[in-house]
Structures are given as structure tokens and as C-alpha cells.
Amino acid sequence: MAERINVNTRMGSSSYPISIEAGSIRMIGQIAERSASGSNVAIVSNAKVDGLYGATVTNAFRQAGLKPVTHLIGDGERFKNFKTLESTVKFLGENKISRTDLIVALGGGVVGDLAGFAAAIYLRGIRFIQIPTTLLAMIDSSVGGKTGINMDFGKNLVGAFYQPSAVVIDPNVLQTLPKREITAGFCEAVKQGALSGPKLLKQTEDALNNIGQFDRFLADQVRFKASIVAADERESAAKTDAKSRKILNFGHTFGHAIEKVTRYRRFKHGEAVGHGIIFAAELSKKLELLAEDEVKLLNDVVHRTGSLPPLHGIDPSEVFEAFKFDKKNIGKSLQWILLEGIGKPVVKPGSEIPDRILRDTIRAVISR
Numbered sequence: 001m002a003e004r005i006n007v008n009t010r011m012g013s014s015s016y017p018i019s020i021e022a023g024s025i026r027m028i029g030q031i032a033e034r035s036a037s038g039s040n041v042a043i044v045s046n047a048k049v050d051g052l053y054g055a056t057v058t059n060a061f062r063q064a065g066l067k068p069v070t071h072l073i074g075d076g077e078r079f080k081n082f083k084t085l086e087s088t089v090k091f092l093g094e095n096k097i098s099r100t101d102l103i104v105a106l107g108g109g110v111v112g113d114l115a116g117f118a119a120a121i122y123l124r125g126i127r128f129i130q131i132p133t134t135l136l137a138m139i140d141s142s143v144g145g146k147t148g149i150n151m152d153f154g155k156n157l158v159g160a161f162y163q164p165s166a167v168v169i170d171p172n173v174l175q176t177l178p179k180r181e182i183t184a185g186f187c188e189a190v191k192q193g194a195l196s197g198p199k200l201l202k203q204t205e206d207a208l209n210n211i212g213q214f215d216r217f218l219a220d221q222v223r224f225k226a227s228i229v230a231a232d233e234r235e236s237a238a239k240t241d242a243k244s245r246k247i248l249n250f251g252h253t254f255g256h257a258i259e260k261v262t263r264y265r266r267f268k269h270g271e272a273v274g275h276g277i278i279f280a281a282e283l284s285k286k287l288e289l290l291a292e293d294e295v296k297l298l299n300d301v302v303h304r305t306g307s308l309p310p311l312h313g314i315d316p317s318e319v320f321e322a323f324k325f326d327k328k329n330i331g332k333s334l335q336w337i338l339l340e341g342i343g344k345p346v347v348k349p350g351s352e353i354p355d356r357i358l359r360d361t362i363r364a365v366i367s368r
């Protein structure tokens with residue numbers, strides 16, 4: 001069963017379609033025709049994804065009478081930088097991609113974030129389509145319009161809010177995705193399930209056990225992300241209610257901290273978020289917000305996503321110090337996303353959480 005979701009963004013073009021359908025990358029030509037009037041399509045991908053799906057996608061464009069050209073970027077987070085952005089916009093210029101043409105991101109979140117940012121700034125913005133090929137990109141990064149690159153002073157610190165014209169999700173491409181990437185994507189899915197409520201969390205558990213409908217699981221995950229984005233597209237600093245975009249940072253303060261102290265080498269981002277969910281649940285319990293059985297449920301679901309690289313050897317005080325780095329990025333006090341129950345997120349100012357409790361929780365989670 002194909003699923004179609006319309007995302008209303010309240011920005012300029014107001015809404016865009018997200019489709020979830022097995023085999024849909026073969027039909028990308030028709031979707032592109034509806035998205036742009038020009039005949040050129042610039043595909044941005046990397047060698048690995050292009051090797052797997054590039055031919056299918058370019059053939060589909062050719063069959064629709066379009067002229068695809070492909071630009072390959074390096075594989076990995078470290079290529080999500082200014083240099084790659086520059087080479088990408090240069091490629092667009094050299095291939096005379098015009099305002100009526102289209103950019104297509106074919107890959108995971110790295111390709112999507114970078115190609116989306118290139119689309120936002122090239123000729124002051126040209127249309128682009130996301131074809132997310134990782135689980136994380138399907139349920140998270142391709143939806144919501146955050147695009148950007150990493151800088152020496154921090155990740156994702158230069159970018160733009162720029163919505164795609166369409167998102168085309170073909171679940172079949174997950175068949176080639178390495179196990180660790182599936183686990184990482186599922187950790188973000190558990191995060192969204194924990195924030196949304198028991199229904200989405202259960203669906204995520206079922207998807208982990210291969211029961212139930214995977215397309216429906218993807219669709220409901222996307223719907224949840226889209227609903228949060230629609231209510232707070234630009235992540236307003238002042239908004240701190242349960243529907244603010246900030247809540248999507250659940251599990252991320254600890255996640256970012258352990259990524260940083262292990263120099264981004266030990267964990268995939270999603271895996272770090274998996275540990276971060278456990279940490280946030282434990283902290284919520286210590287603050288008497290979350291009941292023991294719900295903490296246990298979250299632990300169980302996170303562990304069922306796969307085996308996460310262990311926390312052994314991480315120095316608790318370095319993690320504590322790294323929390324301050326997250327705080328600096330926000331500009332004022334750190335805001336913790338905690339749970340009062342499954343589906344009941346709360347935004348707590350860091351000033352309300354004693355350092356002693358933070359340190360105790362870090363130690364408890366690391367030494368487990």
C-alpha cells in the first residue's frame with residue numbers, strides 16, 4: 001500500500017507531498033515533472049549510493065524526457081562542509097542549471113542536508129526533491145526543511161530553512177543499508193515514538209520485530225515529525241511547550257556530549273541518541289517526572305534496535321563539561337527535553353536541574 005502525506009509548512013509554497021511507496025524511485029521522473037518546469041536535473045549523491053541506485057534514478061528521469069547530470073560528494077559527515085558546498089554550486093553553474101530546473105538529493109542525511117543547502121542558495125533558491133536512502137533520513141532529516149553544513153566551531157551551524165518540493169521515500173532501498181545504520185535510524189524512531197505517545201512507540205517496536213506494516217510505520221513517523229515542524233517551523237527560541245520543535249532534541253544533549261568526547265569516532269549519531277534516550281529517561285526518573293516502568297520500557301526498546309557501542313571508558317566529568325558546549329550553541333541556559341510520561345515531553349531549563357543530579361545520572365548510565 002502506498003502512503004501519501006501532505007506536509008503543510010505555512011511558508012511560501014505552503015505544502016509539499018511526501019510519498020512512501022516501494023519501488024517509487026523508478027517513478028521519480030513523473031514526480032520531477034510536477035515539481036519543476038525546466039528539463040535539467042542535477043542529482044547530488046555519493047559514490048556508494050550512486051553505485052546502488054544512480055542508474056535507476058537517471059533512467060527514470062530520461063524516460064520522462066528530462067536531462068539528468070550527477071554530482072558525487074564524499075561519503076561521510078566530514079564532507080558536509082563548505083568545500084563540498086562550493087564544489088556543488090560550482091557544478092550547478094557549470095552545468096547551467098537554471099531557476100526552472102531541479103536539484104535532487106539521492107542519499108542519507110549528509111547528502112540531503114548539503115544538497116538542500118546548495119538548492120537554497122544557488123540562484124537564491126531553486127526547487128529540490130529529497131530521495132532519502134537511509135532510515136534516519138526517511139523519518140527525520142528529509143522532513144522539516146533544515147539544511148546546512150558543519151563548521152570547525154560546531155555541527156550544522158551554517159544553513160538555511162529550505163523546504164523541498166517533494167520527498168520520495170522508497171522503502172526498498174533500505175535492503176542495502178548496513179545494520180548499524182538501521183540501528184541508528186531506529187534510535188531516532190524510538191525518540192519520536194517516545195515523544196509522540198504509546199501508539200507510535202508500539203509501532204516502532206513492531207517494526208523492529210518485523211511485524212506489522214513497515215510502510216505504515218514510516219508514514220506515521222513522518223507524520224509525527226511533520227506535525228511538529230508545522231507547529232514551529234523555525235524552532236522559535238521562546239516556544240517551550242510540548243509541541244515546540246525543540247522537543248525533537250530529546251536524547252540529544254547526552255547524545256551530542258558522548259559524540260563529542262569520543263571525537264565523533266565511536267558512535268553513529270543515531271546510536272549516541274539511543275544512549276541519550278536512556279539518559280534522558282533516567283534523568284526524568286531522578287527528577288520524579290517519569291515512572292520506573294516507562295523508564296524500563298524505553299530502555300528495552302532502545303536495546304532492541306541493535307547493539308549500541310558501549311559507554312565504557314567515557315569520563316563522566318568530560319560529559320558534564322560537554323553539556324556546556326550544547327548550552328553555548330543555544331545562547332543562554334541549556335534546555336533539557338524530559339518526559340513526564342510516554343508522549344508527554346517537557347522542556348526544563350538547565351537552571352532547574354542540580355548539577356549533582358546530572359553528575360549522578362551520567363555516572364549511573366555510563367557504569368551500567
Ligand SMILES: NC(=O)c1ccc[n+]([C@@H]2O[C@H](COP(=O)([O-])OP(=O)(O)OC[C@H]3O[C@@H](n4cnc5c(N)ncnc54)[C@H](O)[C@@H]3O)[C@@H](O)[C@H]2O)c1
Pocket residue numbers: 046048049052075076077080107108109110111113133134135136137140141142143144145146147156173174175176177178181184269
Ligand atoms: N536536517 C535535519 O533535520 C537533520 C535531522 C537529523 C540528522 N541530520 C543530519 O543527517 C546526517 C546523518 O544522516 P544519515 O544517518 O543518513 O548518514 P549518512 O548520510 O552519512 O548515511 C549513512 C551511510 O549510509 C550510506 N547509505 C545511504 N543510503 C544507503 C543505502 N540505501 N544502502 C547502502 N548504503 C547507504 C551512506 O553512503 C553512508 O555511508 C547528519 O549530518 C545529521 O546532522 C539532519
Ligand SMILES: [Zn+2]
Pocket residue numbers: 188252269273
Ligand atoms: Zn538526531
